[in-house]
Amino acid sequence: DSGVTQTPKHLITATGQRVTLRCSPRSGDLSVYWYQQSLDQGLQFLIQYYNGEERAKGNILERFSAQQFPDLHSELNLSSLELGDSALYFCASSVESSNRNEQFFGPGTRLTVL
Amino acid sequence: AQSVTQPDIHITVSEGASLELRCNYSYGATPYLFWYVQSPGQGLQLLLKYFSGDTLVQGIKGFEAEFKRSQSSITQRKPSVHWSDAAEYFCAVGRANFGNEKLTFGTGTRLTIIP
Numbered sequence: 171d172s173g174v175t176q177t178p179k180h181l182i183t184a185t186g187q188r189v190t191l192r193c194s195p196r197s198g199d200l201s202v203y204w205y206q207q208s209l210d211q212g213l214q215f216l217i218q219y220y221n222g223e224e225r226a227k228g229n230i231l232e233r234f235s236a237q238q239f240p241d242l243h244s245e246l247n248l249s250s251l252e253l254g255d256s257a258l259y260f261c262a263s264s265v266e267s268s269n270r271n272e273q274f275f276g277p278g279t280r281l282t283v284l
Numbered sequence: 285a286q287s288v289t290q291p292d293i294h295i296t297v298s299e300g301a302s303l304e305l306r307c308n309y310s311y312g313a314t315p316y317l318f319w320y321v322q323s324p325g326q327g328l329q330l331l332l333k334y335f336s337g338d339t340l341v342q343g344i345k346g347f348e349a350e351f352k353r354s355q356s357s358i359t360q361r362k363p364s365v366h367w368s369d370a371a372e373y374f375c376a377v378g379r380a381n382f383g384n385e386k387l388t389f390g391t392g393t394r395l396t397i398i399p
Contacts, residue, residue, distance in 0.1 A: 172327060203386075213328075213374060213389040226386050260327055270316070270335060273387065275327035 173197065174276035176261050182282045188249040191279045195242055195263030201225070202244040203264075203273060204236055208257035219244055220267040248281070256283045286311045288377050290390035298398045299367055305360040305393050307375030317358045318376040318387065319349060328374065334358060345369070370397045 173196035183189055195202050204216040206229075215228035219238035230236075233251075238244040248255060258278045264271040287310045297303055309315060316335050320328040332343025339351045349360045358375065372394045376387040 172329070174327070212391045215386040215388070218386065228386050262328075272330050272333070275320075275329070277325075277327045 172274040172276060174261060174263050174274050176259075176276040176279050178279060179277065180280050180282070182284065183251060184284055185251055185253060187251050187283075188247065189251065189281065191246040191248070191259050191261075191281075193244045193246070193261030193263075193276060195244070195261075196274055199263035199265050199274070200242065201264045201267045201271070202238055202242070203262040204230075204244070204246050205260040205262065205275075206257045207260060207278070208254075211257075213260075216246070218267070225267055251283045253283050256281055286315070286377055286379075286388045288375050288388055288390035290373075290375055290393050292393045293391070294394045294396065296396040296398060297365055300364050303360075303362040303365045303369070303395070305373050305375075305395075306357065307359065307390055308355070308357045309375070309377045310356065311377055313379060316378040317349075317351065318378070319343065319347065319358070319360045320374045320376060320389075321345075321371045322374065322392075323371045331360070331373075365395075365397055367397045367399065370395055 175194045177192045200221045203218045207213045216230040218226040236246045260278045262273040262275045264273045289308045318333045319331045322328045331347045334341050334351050351358045372392045374392045375390040378387045
């Protein structure tokens with residue numbers, strides 16, 4: 171158990187819908203990262219927040235957005251969903267915002283878009 | 285742009301045999317290198333990390349890695365695999381300078397263990 175929690179574990183929805191994925195980082199971790207793992211794209215970095223502020227952005231679509239709240243939990247919002255958005259979405263957290271700090275991964279949320 | 289290549293998509297080894305997982309990277313700056321393992325239905329767990337210095341690094345679960353700057357590679361090894369090592373292994377590279385902390389992952393190597 172990494173200490174990072176993600177809810178829900180599974181999510182099934184239809185095209186065009188909007189969903190919110192939630193992540194609670196390990197106690198004391200200020201940095202949260204979101205990754206997407208799909209069969210065709212592999213594991214890709216989406217976005218990072220540090221202490222409530224966006225720190226780095228990767229291959230995140232405009233239909234996707236994220237935020238980190240004052241209690242440090244984070245939410246990833248996916249809208250106008252398409253079939254290709256079906257993937258495993260991971261959240262990771264680390265103490266600070268440097269790659270010297272290990273990123274601890276949650277178990278992921280599996281999103282299926284029908 | 286940084287990239288990571290894991291040339292072996294799938295490796296099958298017998299239990300008790302040695303294991304070698306290869307990874308090559310392309311990077312314009314000093315990289316930080318990582319090996320992660322993903323067991324079925326689980327998130328990723330860090331096995332080892334390389335920042336600088338010694339070319340041999342020790343990780344958890346009996347894994348070690350050899351970094352070769354001249355070949356832009358970091359090869360992970362385990363002398364004797366156990367059935368519980370069956371999983372997918374990912375190599376990742378990150379920037380060493382503060383300010384851009386994303387990790388770029390390879391496509392993964394799936395390890396199957398034969399009894």
